[in-house]
Amino acid sequence: MSDDSPQPRTRPATRSDVARAAGVSTAVVSYVVNNGPRPVAEATRARVLDAMKELEYTPNAVARALRLRRAQAVGLVVPDVSNTYFGALARELSNRAFEAGFALLLGDSDNDIERERAQVDSLISHQIDGLIIVSLDAGSDGEVGGTPTVYLDQRDQPSQRTVVVDNLRGARIGVEHLVGHGRRRIALLGGMEGSPGADARFRGWQAALEDAGLPHGDGLVCRSEFNRHGGYEAAVALLSRSERPDAVFVSSDVQALGLLAAARRLGVSVPDELAVVSFDGTDDARYSDPPLTAVEQPIAEIAATALRAILAPAEPPLHETVQARLVVRRSCGCVEPA
Helix, strand or coil, rough: CCCCCCCCCCCCHHHHHHHHCCCCCHHHHHHCCCCCCCCHHHHHHHHHHHHHHHHHCCCHHHHHHHHHHCCCEEEEEECCCCCCHHHHHHHHHHHHHHCCCCCEEECHHHHHHHHHHHHHHHHHHCCCCEECCCCCCCCCCCCCCCCCCEECCCCCCCCCCCCECCHHHHHHHHHHHHHHCCCEEEEEECCCCCCCCHHHHHHHHHHHHHHCCCCCCCHHEECCCCCCHHHHHHHHHHHHHCCCCCCEECHHHHHHHHHHHHHHCCCCCCCCCCCCEEEEEEEEEEEECCCCCEEEECHHHHHHHHHHHHHHHCCCCEEECCEEECCCCCCCCCCCCC
């Protein structure tokens, strides 16, 4: 007795299989899969989609990308994905890219310029549709092979497209808030010279103190890497000086977490003895103890502007600046809003 029951498929379905099942040409299947370039009647499209579902047909994304020279993906390279700000930025970009029909491929340079170049090269080799970079070097000019690219940091080369938060103005706002609290010896716990945003935030701190007629010399500056450990070590050194500051403007939330830990160890009360304002405004600021008053970067706006810059590069200006805002919490001495 013969067995006429369907046999299990021994190979993945092909476009020819779908075309045969739907009674159309392989070209029509291609038009449905790629949504063009030629229109397909709705009834025909429905037959093709039904056949694809029945046969469990999945388009070969790699082959399709090679053919169209499009990967339906954008790349992001950041210095340190463990930094809460970069993690939040990656999440926002991933969500917005997904809504636009793109995947996000992430590269972490681990604060190493050579690794940054390698990550960029790797992403470019995947035929990505666009690239977003937070670079460790303002003068970097790696080969991007014509891939639309935007940098989220200040550049030495004016021809490179940028989307940058106004770090200088943001830092000024934070320091002016501390001045408004009557603090007169306001230190800076800053990022390392040349690191993304660090120099502009230093200049903003300096300018605000100059305008207020307050000291702003090297004795009030301590620098570290943008991480918790760096912030802790720098804060111990800063708070152990003979003339201890009565306030600190910190260049990132992650450094500020280290500073709060150092203040607890040294018995320095925040905000009574030491008022603190940080830069970034991430979840680290919201859930620290005490919650950090912070200059908040508009991550959603940065992500939307950066994606528009690479996916529609003919439309936006070459250089775009977004503004940060001060979010008041308890670390500066304010009563936190309900």
